[in-house]
Amino acid sequence: MHTKRNIKQYIPLLFLVFTSFSWGLYYSFEHALNDYGQANFEWLYLLDILIVLPVLCFLCINSKKEAAIKALALSCLAVFIGSFIIPDKQQFILGYLELSRYAVLAIFLIFEVSAFVTIYLAITSILKDKKDPDYAIESVITNKLGNGFVSRLLIFETRMWLFLFCGHRITKDLFDGDEHFSYHNKDGAQSNAIGFLLVILLELPIMHIVLHFLWSPFAANVISALTALSLVFFFAEYRAMSRRAIAIKDKTLLIRFGIYNTLAVPLSNIEAITSNNQFIKRKKNIRRFNFAGVPNVRIKLIKEQLGVCELYLGVDSPNHLISSVSTHTAETNKE
Numbered sequence: 001m002h003t004k005r006n007i008k009q010y011i012p013l014l015f016l017v018f019t020s021f022s023w024g025l026y027y028s029f030e031h032a033l034n035d036y037g038q039a040n041f042e043w044l045y046l047l048d049i050l051i052v053l054p055v056l057c058f059l060c061i062n063s064k065k066e067a068a069i070k071a072l073a074l075s076c077l078a079v080f081i082g083s084f085i086i087p088d089k090q091q092f093i094l095g096y097l098e099l100s101r102y103a104v105l106a107i108f109l110i111f112e113v114s115a116f117v118t119i120y121l122a123i124t125s126i127l128k129d130k131k132d133p134d135y136a137i138e139s140v141i142t143n144k145l146g147n148g149f150v151s152r153l154l155i156f157e158t159r160m161w162l163f164l165f166c167g168h169r170i171t172k173d174l175f176d177g178d179e180h181f182s183y184h185n186k187d188g189a190q191s192n193a194i195g196f197l198l199v200i201l202l203e204l205p206i207m208h209i210v211l212h213f214l215w216s217p218f219a220a221n222v223i224s225a226l227t228a229l230s231l232v233f234f235f236a237e238y239r240a241m242s243r244r245a246i247a248i249k250d251k252t253l254l255i256r257f258g259i260y261n262t263l264a265v266p267l268s269n270i271e272a273i274t275s276n277n278q279f280i281k282r283k284k285n286i287r288r289f290n291f292a293g294v295p296n297v298r299i300k301l302i303k304e305q306l307g308v309c310e311l312y313l314g315v316d317s318p319n320h321l322i323s324s325v326s327t328h329t330a331e332t333n334k335e
Contacts, residue, residue: 049078063146167239177247187293290314
């Protein structure tokens, strides 16, 4: 059921891709369907993106607030695509819609900033009470947006900014758990993160100057902005990896790794946990939590979670994790 809900959320985006491609072919060539170029009317495309697309968003997404945001974002993207695929001579309404995109963008930015300020104030208030930072972020965002794709993405993004600006206030002890297991020292993971940070920091001004003169100022600005964002991500990841430890709490294994969202695995769903010393390739039903080297712990699940049946972890003390999880799992199965 969970997988079906996840697939449903992507239907509006898939519809936009299919619609843009099919209408792009329709407008690009002269054929009998468009009366050999005489029936390239823009309203044919606009019906799909302004009526069918928003309706799909509300049908496929349970949260009405999330559906409205997604419908607005996808419609703006569709208008942008339409400006390229529809012949200029046939663009009448589309010209006005393109101007409205900027107004929508301004409103969206105002909404995002106000939401960010509200969330930040709520999270800092919870942190003052020495509560779990993950709980602080998830409780505030899910209460406002529900538990959907947008909220999960926002939780990840908020955690990144939280560790960037408030990382000095967050300690390992704040995170819930009866036992904690670190992973930042394995194969010099945290030292490697510092190395990446320095490389990106030193490369950024040089790359910007080279791209500015050899390519274009616009391309240089775009790539530099994306590089700066990766710098923010790596710094937040560097701070988080020594603080957000894997933990066992209430018959659940909480797999926290860097700034990525927590994966909660019920101990009753663990079939076996063993050591591992082999390289593990990426596969659809396998998920790896490992920064450097080879993952040293393998967890086989009884039932799939999010389409995953095996988990591979790279931790500082694999034997300690294996023995603790085995003990807690045995106690859970006895009850």
